[in-house]
Amino acid sequence: MAEKMTGAEMVIQALADQGVEHIFGYPGGAALPIYDAMFQQDQVQHILVRHEQGATHMAEGYARSTGKPGVVLVTSGPGATNAVTGLTDALMDSIPLVCITAQVPTTLIGTDGFQECDTVGITRSCTKHNYLVKNVNDLPRVLHEAFHIATTGRPGPVVIDIPKDIQFAVGEYYKPEIETLRHASYRPQVDGDLKAIEAAVDLMLKAERPIFYTGGGVINAGPEASENLRELAELTGFPVTSTLMGLGAFPASDPQWMGMLGMHGTYEANMAMHDCDVMINIGARFDDRITGRIDAFSPNSRKIHVDIDPSSINKIIRVDVPIVGDCNRVLEEMIRIWRSRTNQPRTEAIAPWWKQIEKWRAVGSLNFKNSDTVIKPQWAIQRLYEATKQQSKEVYITTEVGQHQMWAAQHFHFDKPNHWMTSGGLGTMGYGLPAAVGVQVAHPDALVIDIAGEASVQMTMQEMSTAVQYRLPIKIFILNNERMGMVRQWQDLLHGSRYAHSYSESLPDFVKLAEAYGGRGIRCESPAELDAAIAEMLDYDGPVLFDVIVEKDENCLPMIPSGKPHNEIILPDTANLGSIIDEKGRALV
Amino acid sequence: MNAHLQPTGSAYFLTQETQQTERHTLSVLVDNEPGILARVVGLFSARGYNIESLTVSETEHGRRLSRITVVVIATPKTLVQIKLQLERLVPVHRVHDLTAEGNYVERELALIKVKGTGDHRAETLRLAEAFRAHIIDATVESFVFEVTGKPDKIDSFIALMSPLGLVEVVRTGLAAIGRGAEGM
Numbered sequence: 001m002a003e004k005m006t007g008a009e010m011v012i013q014a015l016a017d018q019g020v021e022h023i024f025g026y027p028g029g030a031a032l033p034i035y036d037a038m039f040q041q042d043q044v045q046h047i048l049v050r051h052e053q054g055a056t057h058m059a060e061g062y063a064r065s066t067g068k069p070g071v072v073l074v075t076s077g078p079g080a081t082n083a084v085t086g087l088t089d090a091l092m093d094s095i096p097l098v099c100i101t102a103q104v105p106t107t108l109i110g111t112d113g114f115q116e117c118d119t120v121g122i123t124r125s126c127t128k129h130n131y132l133v134k135n136v137n138d139l140p141r142v143l144h145e146a147f148h149i150a151t152t153g154r155p156g157p158v159v160i161d162i163p164k165d166i167q168f169a170v171g172e173y174y175k176p177e178i179e180t181l182r183h184a185s186y187r188p189q190v191d192g193d194l195k196a197i198e199a200a201v202d203l204m205l206k207a208e209r210p211i212f213y214t215g216g217g218v219i220n221a222g223p224e225a226s227e228n229l230r231e232l233a234e235l236t237g238f239p240v241t242s243t244l245m246g247l248g249a250f251p252a253s254d255p256q257w258m259g260m261l262g263m264h265g266t267y268e269a270n271m272a273m274h275d276c277d278v279m280i281n282i283g284a285r286f287d288d289r290i291t292g293r294i295d296a297f298s299p300n301s302r303k304i305h306v307d308i309d310p311s312s313i314n315k316i317i318r319v320d321v322p323i324v325g326d327c328n329r330v331l332e333e334m335i336r337i338w339r340s341r342t343n344q345p346r347t348e349a350i351a352p353w354w355k356q357i358e359k360w361r362a363v364g365s366l367n368f369k370n371s372d373t374v375i376k377p378q379w380a381i382q383r384l385y386e387a388t389k390q391q392s393k394e395v396y397i398t399t400e401v402g403q404h405q406m407w408a409a410q411h412f413h414f415d416k417p418n419h420w421m422t423s424g425g426l427g428t429m430g431y432g433l434p435a436a437v438g439v440q441v442a443h444p445d446a447l448v449i450d451i452a453g454e455a456s457v458q459m460t461m462q463e464m465s466t467a468v469q470y471r472l473p474i475k476i477f478i479l480n481n482e483r484m485g486m487v488r489q490w491q492d493l494l495h496g497s498r499y500a501h502s503y504s505e506s507l508p509d510f511v512k513l514a515e516a517y518g519g520r521g522i523r524c525e526s527p528a529e530l531d532a533a534i535a536e537m538l539d540y541d542g543p544v545l546f547d548v549i550v551e552k553d554e555n556c557l558p559m560i561p562s563g564k565p566h567n568e569i570i571l572p573d574t575a576n577l578g579s580i581i582d583e584k585g586r587a588l589v
Numbered sequence: 590m591n592a593h594l595q596p597t598g599s600a601y602f603l604t605q606e607t608q609q610t611e612r613h614t615l616s617v618l619v620d621n622e623p624g625i626l627a628r629v630v631g632l633f634s635a636r637g638y639n640i641e642s643l644t645v646s647e648t649e650h651g652r653r654l655s656r657i658t659v660v661v662i663a664t665p666k667t668l669v670q671i672k673l674q675l676e677r678l679v680p681v682h683r684v685h686d687l688t689a690e691g692n693y694v695e696r697e698l699a700l701i702k703v704k705g706t707g708d709h710r711a712e713t714l715r716l717a718e719a720f721r722a723h724i725i726d727a728t729v730e731s732f733v734f735e736v737t738g739k740p741d742k743i744d745s746f747i748a749l750m751s752p753l754g755l756v757e758v759v760r761t762g763l764a765a766i767g768r769g770a771e772g773m
């Protein structure tokens with residue numbers, strides 16, 4: 001059923017028809033018709049941000065915590081270029097976003113018009129797909145297709161660039177229908193090849209030192225995928241580790257949980273990855289933070305890899321059983337086939353393996369020396385975790401990027417998927433605060449905390465103002481070490497402790513800053529007062545900037561340094577970081 | 590505990606590439622929409638793949654489909670990645686590695702301008718005939734030849750013309766198609 005309307009009205013109508021309730025945006029000349037159409041309806045609520053990068057991270061937090069696509073609306077030129085970081089972030093972490101960018105009128109395209117930029121050119125390599133709409137009658141198809149592409153297969157960001165004259169033009173709108181979703185060339189494969197899944201289960205049935213290595217793909221495949229992962233783990237009795245992006249898919253409170261793996265993963269997870277005989281990768285992509293030195297990566301294992309993106313398979317690590325498909329569907333099949341073969345977990349056969357794992361666990365690789373005079377950052381996160389466990393609310397954690405992010409991954413524990421939002425692939429400082437805003441918009445009654453560093457949080461600090469405007473009671477838990485701690489750690493490791501520009505001089509007074517924004521500021525310096533201060537933060541019904549003054553020179557350990565295999569992980573009792581990495585390793589990042 | 594941590598002198602991105610590179614011809618069927626060529630070329634440059642030759646034109650006007658023939662030099666592992674990465678692009682319908690599939694024909698067309706008088710001119714014409722090059726422009730001191738064939742035939746013709754007064758060359762890049770009755 002076609003209906004006549006303007007391009008701008010189509011945008012709003014399509015959002016409503018796609019079930020979009022919130023969009024994050026910022027107006028400007030080229031976007032005004034769409035803003036005007038928005039003004040005249042109340043189906044879609046607009047959240048006014050303070051910087052377009054903030055809008056993209058909010059949309060990411062919104063998407064990751066709900067499983068629904070996040071939607072962004074920005075103006076042409078600087079609006080679009082400001083969105084690029086978040087688009088790239090979403091591409092790297094496979095987050096479904098639809099970003100509508102306004103463009104100068106078609107007659108001005110190519111003339112270096114005011115606030116013109118080549119948005120589709122700039123975003124081509126940082127989106128899953130993008131469109132420049134030059135005919136209003138293409139707009140309904142493009143809008144619906146954008147949602148389809150963003151949310152299916154391997155999710156990702158999609159940009160729709162809409163010139164101002166197309167927003168004014170009148171055309172025929174139609175609702176999303178099955179036909180519009182049947183794309184001629186875009187057909188992601190969701191069902192895994194049955195033979196390959198059987199081969200995988202046969203390998204698992206013979207495994208003596210198995211490990212599940214799971215990633216963000218399990219989260220993207222929906223909550224049922226996490227349920228199925230739990231079930232398969234229980235059926236098999238195998239240990240489970242996960243990437244940074246996959247935390248929460250398997251409960252951290254389960255005895256089969258080994259902690260995160262990778263550069264700052266636990267000793268047991270990394271050693272088990274190195275020594276296993278069957279590796280079952282579900283929705284992870286052998287990222288370099290995980291593999292360490294490739295030619296020494298898990299040298300004696302047979303590898304199964306489940307991924308919805310065929311290009312992820314054999315890209316970095318050669319695997320023995322590739323399975324292209326949606327993690328949830330493949331997990332379901334694995335469970336069914338496992339059940340048809342046996343009704344026993346491999347408890348006895350893998351008992352020696354578990355014994356070995358227990359020995360590695362006993363090393364206590366996340367241990368740290370606590371102090372009664374200065375707050376240790378790891379301890380601050382542990383106290384925060386304990387305090388939030390007492391809350392009746394759902395708890396969502398976002399982070400910035402740096403040491404605090406890794407400590408959060410290590411010491412805050414997740415039992416559910418979609419409760420942990422972090423910038424993994426791109427490592428974007430400034431992600432966490434806006435992401436927390438986005439999560440809070442989606443879950444108004446939840447407790448949403450951004451575990452932050454004092455350097456990162458200043459990159460998108462202005463979104464505090466958004467939080468205040470929309471009464472979003474996010475808590476920003478700053479582990480303030482007055483350092484770009486992660487950079488400082490690498491300088492210790494690689495550059496003779498020459499701290500080139502890695503400390504935070506002239507920091508703002510975060511308490512006053514919070515007050516200036518209309519929020520609450522809290523500062524805590526003493527371990528004895530930390531619990532009370534955390535309680536004060538949690539009790540306050542509004543946005544809080546909580547400045548936790550922590551130990552300045554703590555290192556984030558364990559760590560697999562660049563150029564090293566998993567079994568050469570640096571453990572917490574290593575005093576001298578400076579002598580570990582050789583000349584070639586220094587060239588790495 | 591970390592006494593075993595001796596520098597190993599190697600590092601993960603510095604692992605040696607052990608595979609030999611090969612030259613492959615890929616045929617890519619795409620929607621003929623604005624920006625599609627930029628998408629394909631952008632993918633090659635962003636991921637560091639080398640393009641040897643690239644030919645693109647709309648082939649089925651009714652269905653708005655274009656065929657891209659691209660010649661790449663890469664290791665077998667990278668060749669698989671190139672195919673899979675191309676297939677990730679939304680407007681890409683199909684990608685065939687014609688070289689891997691083994692049964693195809695390929696042709697290239699070149700326009701070659703040669704300047705000369707006297708003996709050189711006679712020799713130029715004799716060689717052109719041997720290569721079945723057509724004269725498509727002539728003046729008293731120059732020719733423009735059209736040569737069609739496999740790229741190495743064109744290479745040889747250019748090499749022969751070079752001492753005889755070669756002025757300039759324009760090549761179309763490779764067009765390739767599978768043999769037999771089956772289409773892509």
Ligand SMILES: Cc1ncc(C[n+]2csc(CCOP(=O)(O)OP(=O)(O)O)c2C)c(N)n1
Nearest residue numbers: 402403404429453454455456483484485486
């Ligand atoms: C936008 C951006 N710029 C630079 C970096 C490089 N970088 C990674 S961690 C880091 C320091 C972060 O400092 P802080 O937020 O205080 O966290 P800490 O490591 O001290 O916990 C920097 C500069 C980055 N990841 N993102």
Ligand SMILES: [Mg+2]
Nearest residue numbers: 453454483485
């Ligand atoms: Mg810091």
